[in-house]
Amino acid sequence: DTEVTQTPKHLVMGMTNKKSLKCEQHMGHRAMYWYKQKAKKPPELMFVYSYEKLSINESVPSRFSPECPNSSLLNLHLHALQPEDSALYLCASSQVGVNEQFFGPGTRLTVL
Amino acid sequence: DAKTTQPNSMESNEEEPVHLPCNHSTISGTDYIHWYRQLPSQGPEYVIHGLTSNVNNRMASLAIAEDRKSSTLILHRATLRDAAVYYCIISSNTGKLIFGQGTTLQVKP
Numbered sequence: 001d002t003e004v005t006q007t008p009k010h011l012v013m014g015m016t017n018k019k020s021l022k023c024e025q026h027m028g029h030r031a032m033y034w035y036k037q038k039a040k041k042p043p044e045l046m047f048v049y050s051y052e053k054l055s056i057n058e059s060v061p062s063r064f065s066p067e068c069p070n071s072s073l074l075n076l077h078l079h080a081l082q083p084e085d086s087a088l089y090l091c092a093s094s095q096v097g098v099n100e101q102f103f104g105p106g107t108r109l110t111v112l
Numbered sequence: 113d114a115k116t117t118q119p120n121s122m123e124s125n126e127e128e129p130v131h132l133p134c135n136h137s138t139i140s141g142t143d144y145i146h147w148y149r150q151l152p153s154q155g156p157e158y159v160i161h162g163l164t165s166n167v168n169n170r171m172a173s174l175a176i177a178e179d180r181k182s183s184t185l186i187l188h189r190a191t192l193r194d195a196a197v198y199y200c201i202i203s204s205n206t207g208k209l210i211f212g213q214g215t216t217l218q219v220k221p
Contacts, residue, residue, distance in 0.1 A: 004155075031207050033207075033209075042197075042199060042211035042212060042213060042214055043150075043156060043211050044211070045208060045209060045210060045211075048206070048207060048208060050207070055206070056206065056208055090155050090156070092155070092156075094207060096207065097205055097207060098144050098161070098203065098205050098207065099207070100158040100161070101148075101156075101158060101207070101209065102158070103155030103156045103157065104155055105154060105155050106155055
């Protein structure tokens with residue numbers, strides 16, 4: 001199984017809502033990543049987890065809260081988002097270190 | 113993080129080779145060169161990566177200049193399914209990938 005799955009595929013939320021994005025992989029990877037991609041732009045790294053611990057936070061606002069409850073799951077909790085946070089949120093996983101990252105299809109988020 | 117420079121767009125004819133260039137003059141000695149591509153409405157897909165020597169896999173070849181300040185991704189026979197945005201990325205051993213603007217490849221039948 002070389003697949004990274006993300007749910008939901010689409011999400012619409014208001015600025016006062018709390019929601020979560022979910023990412024799952026069963027490849028035994030111990031590094032997991034969140035990226036944000038605006039339309040016609042390249043993906044931007046948000047967070048890196050290594051062995052279930054947060055290792056890199058690219059100065060992401062606290063309204064985005066990542067969580068890695070186990071080695072297969074990665075969540076992104078969303079609270080009090082702004083319309084400019086509307087984007088495609090991509091999850092990826094890999095072996096720790098310099099290795100091929102496997103990306104999921106993304107969750108398309110719209111903040112009203 | 114080392115920056116990369118790629119042409120905004122390139123065109124190729126189907127079944128012909130494609131050479132996608134990338135300049136990375138600020139690369140450090142331990143940085144790796146990665147290539148990913150992103151097809152429309154999909155997440156990025158790994159293509160190839162290397163450190164110093166040229167690399168080949170089933171998808172492509174990576175030619176790295178001797179001074180490592182530039183590299184070229186080679187698709188040996190382009191197909192319509194190779195139309196995508198190709199990203200050249202320089203990364204350290206942290207696994208952190210910083211995507212540049214990429215090259216949009218169009219493949220004409």
